[in-house]
Amino acid sequence: MSERYSRQELFSPIGKDGQSKISRKHVLVIGAGALGTGSAEALVRAGVGKLTIVDRDYVEWSNLQRQQLYVEEDAKQRMPKTVAAEKRLRMINSEVDIQASVLDVSVEEIEQLIDEVDLIMDATDNFDIRMIINDISQKYQIPWIYGACVGSYGISHTILPGETPCLHCLLETVPMGGVTCDTAGIISPAVQMVVAYQTTEAMKLLVEDYHALRKKLVSFDLWKNHHTAIGVDKLKKEDCSSCGQSPTYPFLSFENRTKTAVLCGRDTVQIRPPERMNRDLEKLATILSEQGGRVSLNPYLLSFQIEKHRLVLFKDGRVLIHGTKDIAKAKTLYHRYLG
Amino acid sequence: MELIINGDKVEVPNKITTVSSLLQHFGINQKVVIVELNQSILEKGSHQETTISDRDKIEIVNFVGGG
Structure with a gap:
């Protein structure tokens, strides 16, 4: 047996069976910024079978404070994020099939990436792409895990097609504007907390322990010492155009982009x-x-x-x-x- | 009036009577938020008519985009 996963296998909700399931799963991580590098590292260390990671950006000095896969040399050379991430991830775990692409993701790109994916991890930085991920998730019945953070605040929600309300149910409209990490700042523990919530839910899904899922929308502010978890099942809408009875997946159509x-x-x-x-x-x-x-x-x-x-x-x-x-x-x- | 918002005791003026006016008071009426009042989640359309009173327990979750 491999020593590598022994501590994870000793954790009884995972065990050897769970580990074997994890090793057969494919996770798509969209975004290789703070959340994406955190999620990708955790999942690669955990021994996921295949990990695909995509991002359109390159490494800058202002990323190094929180984007954990990057080093100074990457910023000096302005390395594309996924190129730098792939190199580091392979050093961490050579057993994982890692597919990294420098890609500006929109509908067509996700449609091509989604083949045989078991789970989508949101590590994006805007709601345009999240609403596309949300519709793709519903269309192909693949769960996805929303995560976001700014300042010392973070939020996460796990979306299971056919069960939980989707992001469209919760938001109703796409938020425009708002503060971003580049305007309001961000501290790395807020990132790590969101990554912890997202990757723990991911592990539960990968080992198929559905009863253990959180089933609540979680948010926190580490600086203000706030923590909130609220049940949002009541907000699932039967007539939602993304996840309702007769979905039209509006965010996959050209007009809404x-x-x-x-x-x-x-x-x-x-x-x-x-x-x-x-x-x-x-x-x-x-x-x-x-x-x-x-x-x-x-x-x-x-x-x-x-x-x-x-x-x-x-x-x-x-x-x-x-x-x-x-x-x-x-x-x-x-x-x-x-x- | 005293409210418990996200676990903290907060004093707000008595003229604030609805969830909408509370969000306006905090300057977050333009943001996308989900509000839970005394452990019952509110539909977005009901913020205007939902009244609040002293000692209510309110959770406000703000959807942010960064990552």
Whole structure:
């Protein structure tokens, strides 16, 4: 027998049977930031059979404080996150089949990644992609585990198709704006706490110990010493268009997606949210001016210069990202500063 | 009026009578939240008509996006 998993096998809810189940499962981790590196490391150490991890970004110095698979050399070389993650994960456990891709994930990409996946781990940083994951999970009947954090606050919910309310039931609409780790900061213990909740639920699913699942929406604030777990079963909606009686999976359709376009000859990407918005430009100006960039505002638009990029925000929700033709890079900046 | 919010005792003005006005008081009425009042979860559409009173136990969960 392999010594490697002996302590996990001694833990009776897992045991040898559970370990053998874990070793036959395939987990898809979407995002290789703080939550993604945490989840991936835990699952690879635990001996999952196959782990696929995807992300569109590269390693920066500001990641090292909490993104546990990366080292200084990765930031110096601006290594794509999944390339650096894959290298480290293989060193941790060479028995696991690790598939890493540098990929800007949207509907088509997930449809291709989802084949024979047993569980999806959310390690993303925005609700556009989470609503797509939510619809994919329902369409293919694959559980997924929502996790998010900002500051010292974190939240997680396990979504089982056909049983629990889905994220669409809980949110009703997609949250726009809001604070992000790049505007409100983040401490690593908040990340680790969410990772602990997500990966423990993942282990229960992988060993098929469904009775042990938490069955509650959990949230906490480590700095304020708060902890809340509430039952949300009552919020499951029979007429939900994602998980109800006659689902249409609205977030997989083109109309409901955030759209991007490279503007010809302008070194600029336009990002347009699915619905017209009424952005509070003055409030955004206050938030963004704390980011070290230069902010200027007129009644129609807000301009935000940060390093070599300039973001121009219109009241109707549109954003122009100047200084790049790369859609993935533009999306990264968009979600970093606008959530 | 004294409320227990996420486990902490919090004093709020007596003019706050509904869940909606409470969320407004904390400046989180624009955020996506789920509210539990005395261990009973509230439908989002009912925040406006759900009244609150002294010593109520309220849990507020805020959906955030970071990760």
